[in-house]
Amino acid sequence: MRDMFGPVNSLPGAVTIPRTQWDEMDRLARSVTHGYETGGIVLGSTSAEQFDVTVLGPPGPSATHRPAAFLRDLRTAQALAAEAWEQDRSEWIGEWHTHPRSGLAPSPTDLATYHRHLDDPELRFERFLSVIARPTSDKLLVACWSVSPTTLIRLPVTIYDDPSARSVKRTAPSPDPDLTRATGTYPLSPHS
Template sequence: MTRLHLPRTVLDRILSLVTEHDDPATETGGIIVGHDHGRTIDVTGVGEPGPNAVHEPWRFTRDLQYAGKVAADAWRRDRSQWIGEWHTHPRGHPAPSDLDLRTYASLLRNPSLRLDRFVAVVVTTAPKTIIAAWIVTSTTVGRLPIRILSSNE
């Protein structure tokens, strides 16, 4: 079974971005960068939404230009690649929605991205904060166990 390795510092950054978001009634998010080793997926960082992101109650659209810059910077830093996205569901279940799944399917079909699978981290914020990870392929969607790494791991 594949497992997501999420450093505590990266988790804290996601939660900080959720808290800083101007309108808690709308979704926010950003890309996830890291290394997919097959049985483990190591997250090395996350992006902010970007200045041109669209935040709506039931949908988040990333700022593609900003996301590209985050991915390019990660590649130069440690050869991390864009492996997925994190986003909030302010009033929903911590699982990808039908719209999310359609978006991920189109990303998986995009030959320039060369993605075999996509990591989706969904954060609910009401009534309490819950974080869940999912692995999406062209044929399956499944929960992805998260291992929170301390700073010395």
């Protein structure tokens, strides 16, 4: 239990997402065969537990969609990343994908993938942003997670309407009551 009160918890971060990107994620999440996963690369900037998203990428034409698995198209992600870097120095900060049939927490498979990225010295990730979405009939439920080698922290999300008016912010709708219990810091088993 002591890990629950680690230093990371006293520095709550946040995720910011432009409304245009949020709406696009909502559209993409509904554009695959019902019950199948989709997703894409997440680009932006990050410092400590703060993630400022600029791009929530599409899956791409060669992506693999399954009921409990998703693999984005690498070529699409690379092209988006190169373009975003040219535009405003946005970098690869994470991944988004849908969980049409399960909760909004990363699965063991998801975490294993994120930890592989965190363990790769060439990628130089200190933290990885995991955005997990579930489309419902009236809204898109989303949870954003900061993943480090030892912690998993759920971060609040802010959607804003215009990059030139970032002070006009709107908080994302809260997810289901039963999902809010997932908020907080979770020590993960040491990764080898």
